[in-house]
Amino acid sequence: MVAGFTTDVLAGKRVIVTGGGTGLGRGVAKHLVDHGAEVHLWGRRPAALEESAGHASAGRARTVFWQSVDVRDADLVDAAVERIWSEHGPVTSILNNAAGNFIAPTETLSARAFQAVTSTVMNGTFHTTLAVGKRWIDQRLSGTVLSTLATWVWSGSAFVVPSAMAKSAVHAMTMSLAVEWARHGIRVNAMAPGPIPTDYAWEVLNPTGKSSVGATQPDAIPMQRVGTVEELAALTIFLLSDLCPYLTGETIAMDGGQRLAGPNTFAGLTDLTAEDWEEIRATATAATAAAKSQRDVGGMSQ
Template sequence: MSVFAPDLLDGKRILITGGGTGLGRGVAGHLVEHGAQVHLWGRRAGVLQEAAAEASASRPGSVHFQSVDVRDGAGVDEAMGALWADHGPLTGVVNNAAANFIAPTESLSPRAFEAVTATVMKGSFHTTHAAGRRWIAEELPGSVLSMLTTWVWTGSAFVVPAAMAKAAVHSMTMSLAVEWAKYGIQLNALAPGPIPTDYAWEMLNPTDKSSVGATQAEQIPMGRMGTVEELANLTMFLLSDACRYLTGQTIAMDGGQMLAGPGTFAGLAALSPEDWTAIREKSKAATAATKSQRS
């Protein structure tokens, strides 16, 4: 049973980037069930179509999708203009598009670094900027919610590009909260702890050694993983009109993991070169299998 009224988000039009898979796909259905019109962005049209059908099962026609690469600033602005023209102004944006994998930093190529940082940092800025300048021009309020991690406060070994990029979005959230407050635009962020989803979980938990990494329930004071439903509840509260006075905040939702740990991948320092070779092979296999299933 939902803790919110079914009409909590009536009249809201919300964009979720990276909405075809993982947490974005999971949250979308909850927004729809509470009255929102939802738009999903991602790079793979087939995956987006499946996600839209799934999320709109309770309210057919309530979910739309566009194939958009958030790393491309001009493409993002063009897609935002089309969304605005075809469906009307957004009321909220969820910056959820992300890329990540664990690896010793010395082994990273410039291309690997760019793949992660461009999606997280540039993608979040491009999407926020494209929506924000339209809200300002039309004198409309708006809300931006970015999905981050507790690494924005602690850093994290072995996921350095993601930690850097998410820290940048954390800074953007605080900076624009001040700059755009006078326009009625809120910017907040969530830093969820481990919430298992397909593919992303395999990339961040590719070893059977349970004593390392940041994805083990025994490392969380509450003794369990988080759920998509819990994340959706907090997301809906922040995208609703329940507390328009809240802005510039990144809220940790991790069962106490950061306070007890923190929850980073520092334990991976115990892995041997052979372990890392096995991890790379497993990650390649997971990526290939995912591409095959979606082709």
């Protein structure tokens, strides 16, 4: 349980969590269920989703469901939303959490590498938001959109340019739709957490022990520590609940003061040598291979 919230603060909420099979999505989902929400996990790896659903439900009947959905494909997203709507009822909230990222010198990136990140973060977020939002508007329902971003939306960041570009686009979407959809009773906000260690993502974004990698180092944060999933879950619960009905169009930083003190970016990587980059590529390749080995085919399940 997250301190400060009642167990029913999210009662009646039906929440889609994209990128729900691993990382922050997996961690936050359990807390949403603990506080009364019905959660629908989306991702591309059925095995990870099934395990995440089991972790989040903790034996509760019919509170967590999962679908293997590639958010990069608008038609698949729309079909997945329609299936939830018809089998469970209207969605009340979206947590756009699906993302992809890796550090690399920008001049080494291929078009495919660029699209791997931007199509998930930017396109996937838009596809999901539109598929749900148009149904809310057509059926005169209120709703809440919440996206997970990064403080790079204000500063940019070297060596993660596709992610910085894509998340900045979602930041712009957040402000734009907050105005456009407010009259429909739809709130649109985002969170920009600082470093919160999770499997795989941490290996890719913190592949060396060098202290110059400022975006992931506790000694670059005024609070001298990284954040926790529980802290992110507390902010998520607040923003998805009915406790802040007048809050919309905001991206809220939660980073222990890192953005204000700097560095909150990967600018320190300019000090790395060619050998360091070889080590980073090897680590990222191994982590990606391990993740791909878990993929299989699947559909929808409790």
